[in-house]
Amino acid sequence: MTKQPDSSPVFALGELFDSPYFNGEVYRQPLVPKNDLNCPTSNITFAPGCVNNWHSHKGGQILLVTDGRGWYQEEGKEAQALSQGDVVQIPMNVKHWHGAANDSWFTHISITTNIENGGTDWMEPVNVEEYNKLP
Known part of the structure; x- marks a missing residue:
């Protein structure tokens, strides 16, 4: 297991999230359950170098960055x-x-957002060579 971030998180780190759509350690802490307000919301923490696969959301998505550095x-x-x-x-x-x-x-x-439109369509992994070129 990788060392966790040094700063105190705004929300709990959550549990290690076992998913084939991430290339490394990722943690998830649900903040609003899927059935509440029709707007599932979670705190997601990626270990260094961890990214998710290419994907799309039928209803869209909003990301609010709370700590660290990453890419979109x-x-x-x-x-x-x-x-x-x-x-x-x-x-x-x-x-x-x-x-x-x-x-x-x-x-x-x-x-x-708009989960009544459907879920996430998961696709291929991010190209490692292209990712490694990012500054």
């Missing part, structure tokens, strides 16, 4: 660096990925 990329666009205080509004059905920088833990609040 939409298909066909350049990756953008993320840090504490950044907000990412991901439109419905936009293919994207997000996760930690190679040398930093990364934490964001994930808000899944």
